[in-house]
Structures are given as structure tokens and as C-alpha cells.
Amino acid sequence: MKLGNNLRRCRFEMDEITQEALAKEVGVTRQTIISIEKNRYVPSALLALKLAMFFGRKFEDIFYLTEDED
């Protein structure tokens, strides 16, 4: 099992906010946002909750469990 996310969709639904702007809002670097979107980095609970709060959604609306591809 791994953690998937709808971060990219959330960004587009929020006036296509850029990765840079989102990163600034939640206090991380743009590379961190890119890594999360590509499922190459699993954010901490704190960062995941900050992202959910920023988009005004529940945690589980953005993050979900998914089966490993391999």
C-alpha cells in the first residue's frame, strides 16, 4: 500500500495555483510539492494537514491509500 493524492487536481480547482505559490503558503520548497504530486515523497502528517487546510478540504479528500503497482 502507498499514499496517493489529488494535489494536482486540487491546485487546478483552486484557480490553477502554482506549485511555487502553494509551497509558499504551506512553508515548503517547490521541489517538495513536485515530489508529493508525483508520489515520490510521502508528506508528514503536519504537512498533509496543512495542505488539506489550505484547500479547505478533509485530509481523506486529498490523500488516499492505493495498492503498489508492483
Added chain:
Amino acid sequence: MNTKLFVSVVLVLAVIAFYLLPKTRLGKALRMNEKLFYAINITGIACGAAGLALSLIMGERIMTGHYFELILLPAVIIYLYSAVVMKARGNQSAFDEKQGLDMTRAAALSLPFSIAGMFLLYALYRESVFEGLVWFPVYLFLTLTVYSAAVLVYFRRC
């Protein structure tokens, strides 16, 4: 100017800056950002690679002439700047969580490299390829290069 004296003065000023700067207005204005993170690691790679090459070319002269301190100086200054930023920010981390993870992973990768490097140096000394104190700058700059490069690779790999 005597290199030893110059480096000593720089280090004393650096230590004073580390304790005094965070308490000033300037200290509060200092910021850590993505560009500075790149700058820290690019400086580490540049100093490490230059030091490693010169150690292999100049041999022990890099130690006796105190050139290795001069080569290391830009990296020391930029690391010190980041230390001042971290001190000024108190409990709030200067790096984000992924940067922290990237540095941890790079440190974990550097460890086996530095152990392998030490074994290689030991073999080169046994075969009398190297002699004197050249092991120190070679080891130091090799570790610095591997660590800084690994941090950047992990940070960019997203």
C-alpha cells in the same frame, strides 16, 4: 599574509557572528530559501572537487602551505550562514521536511563512500603511492563532494 593567521581570524569572526548575528535585526532578516539551499550544496561540490583535484596534484603541499583551509573557506562561510539562519529561527526549522530527509539520505550515502575512501587510501599508503598527510585533504574533500552532490541529486530527483 600568513594563511594560518588569516584562517584563524576568519574562524574567530565566524564564531562571533554565529553568536551575535541571530540577536540582531539583521539576524531576523536572514532567510533560508531554495536558492540558498542550492548555493550551499553547489559550493560544497565546487570546494570539494577543487580540493580533491589539488590534493591529488599538489600532494602534501596543500597541507604544509595551508591551501586546504583556503579552499574550504567558501564552504565554511556558507555553512556558517545557514547555521546563523537556523539559530535565528529558533525552534522553526530553516529547512523543509524533504530537504531534511534529503540531507539525511545523503549523509547515509556518504558514510559507506567515506569508509570505502579510507580503505582505498590505506591501500595507496601501503603501496607507497601516497605519503605524508595528504590522506587528510583527500578524505575531507572526497566526503564533502559526495555529500553535497548526493544532497542535490536527492533534492532534484522528484
